[in-house]
Amino acid sequence: MSESGTHDQSAPRNTNDFDFDRLRRRPDIEAENLFAVDASDRLILDEAAGAIAAYRSGGVVxxxxxxxxxTLGAAALHDARGIRVYQDALSGEYALDSNASGVNLTDAYRSLPLGEELLADAHVVLLQLPKSLDALDEIAGAIAKYAAPDVIVFAGGRIKHMTVSMNEVLRRHFGALNVRPARQKSRVLIASSPLATSTTDWPHSEKHEDFDLVVRGHGGVFAGTSIDIGTRALLEVLDRMKPDAERAIDLGCGTGVLAAALxxxxxxxxxxxxxxxAVAVASARATVDANALAERVTVVRADGLSGQAxxxxxxxxxxxxxxxxxSVHAGLAEKLFIDAARVLAPGGELxxxxxxxxxxxxxxxxxVGSTRQVGRNTKFTVTVSTGR
Incomplete structure (x- = not known):
């Protein structure tokens, strides 16, 4: 085993042997300043090359x-198969499937939720570091709990998005951490020796007396267990929303606060x-259950309103x-507005x-249709649009 914690391999292929430029973001937003791959992906694969090759048959997550x-780099460069994959964003799953089809690697992996089936007997974990420390804590705790005792985690990202606090989170769950040299403004942290004392208490919970709601949140969900200012602005006008509505949708529900309150x-x-x-859906389900509303609120994971008539x-x-x-980009909001316009009944309200x-x-x-302003301040505006 090398000093970095990777298994030696006589001639692992490097990332120059795979055409990453073929990868696309679709169905996610595509634009000139948005990319499907960056230098941190290549660096993670290069750092982990020997380990991937050693555990190519079912040991890579x-x-x-x-x-x-x-995923596709590990499969194409090191013949890894039986790769288990977790992606929080459903659009990421769809993009992986589309890209895999383009390089004939659809049989190399399967997607699973974060948990024991995903991580059991995992020896090598490749991780794009999430920006949220809470998300990293829940992920690291799950690896330490379920993966093989000799698991090696190659966690990388762009240096501008990394903080020293990420090291501390990993040390909370692993006995060894190797901070690797930077390359092309990217860095990899290699964690090993999962701690038997590692614990996780997700989801967290908070009671909001002002709205008589319990909010539960998994690591990395937007706003955590708090209620953000924008959501509060909508909560304050719930009683003004279409009074004769029979079916309502909380689109992009996060922790499910609006759905539960409604x-x-x-x-x-x-x-x-x-x-x-996936983190939002798990959080929303936990919030709905905590408020005894499971019989009245259905929570689903979907790309926008796909599947809705x-x-x-x-x-x-x-x-x-x-x-x-x-990046700040209006494309995602526009996509959701288009979905809402399609699903909204004539005379319905967004x-x-x-x-x-x-x-x-x-x-x-x-x-969508005629739109009027309901409230506004220097930070937020609330509008209601009537479906055509």
């Missing part, structure tokens, strides 16, 4: 692979909460994200809260 670079306020309303994030909802609530990775400086009102009017 890939976590938070954004669009498939790590269901609690209107016992006869059928509520669907949907998000493409046209003209099928009377009321949709939306607090859209405006970041794609580290209630949206958005950062005031983004000026979404003309876009909402064009895509």
């Amino acid at each position: 890939v976590l938070e692979d954004r669009y498939g670079a790590l 269901a609690a306020q209107r016992p006869l309303l059928r509520v669907l909460a949907t998000d493409q994030s 046209d003209d099928s909802a009377d009321l949709i609530l939306l607090n859209p994200p405006f970041h794609i990775g580290a 209630w949206t809260v958005w950062n005031t400086h983004l000026g979404y009102r003309p876009m909402l009017t064009r895509i």
Whole structure:
């Protein structure tokens, strides 16, 4: 075993032997400043080359692979098979499947939720570091709990998104941590020797007396167990939303606060909460259960409103994200507006809260229908759009 913790291999292939430029982000937003692969993907694969080759038959797990670079790189460069993959974003799963089809590697991996089946007997873990320390804590705790005792974790990212606190989180769960030299503004942390004392207490829980709600959140979910300002702005006008609605949707539900509050306020309303994030869906289900609303709120993981019929909802609530990775981009909000316009019944209402400086009102009017302002301050604007 080498000093870095990797198994020696006589001639592992390097990342120059795989055409990463073929990988695409679709169905996620594509733009000139948004990429499917970066230098950190290549560095993780190079650092882990010997270990991947040594455990190529079922011993490799890939976590938070954004669009498939790590999974397909391990398969193409080192003949790894039986790779188990966890990606929080459903769009990432779809992109991996699409990219795998393009290079004939659809049989090299399978996608699983974070847990024992994903990590049991894992000897090599490739991890794109999440930006959230809470997400890293839950992931690291799961690896330490379920993976093989000799597991080696190759956790990498772009240096501008990495902090020393990530080292401390990993040390909470692993006895050894090797900080590798940087390359092309990227770095890999190699963690090994999982600690028997490693513990995890996710999801966390918080009672909000002002809204009579218990919020539960897994590591990395937006706003954690707090209620963010934008969501509060919508909560304050729940009683003004379409009073005769029979079916409502919390689109991009996060921890499920809006869905739970709406269901609690209107016992006869059928509520669907949907998000493409696995962490958000798990958090929303936990929030719904904590408030004894499971019979009235259905939580699903979906890319936007895929799977929902046209003209099928009377009321949709939306607090859209405006970041794609580290970039500010209106494309994701526009995609959600288009989905909402399709699913919203004629005369139905889309209630949206958005950062005031983004000026979404003309876009909402064009895509959904007549849009009026309900509230506004220097930070947030609340609008209601009526479906055509």
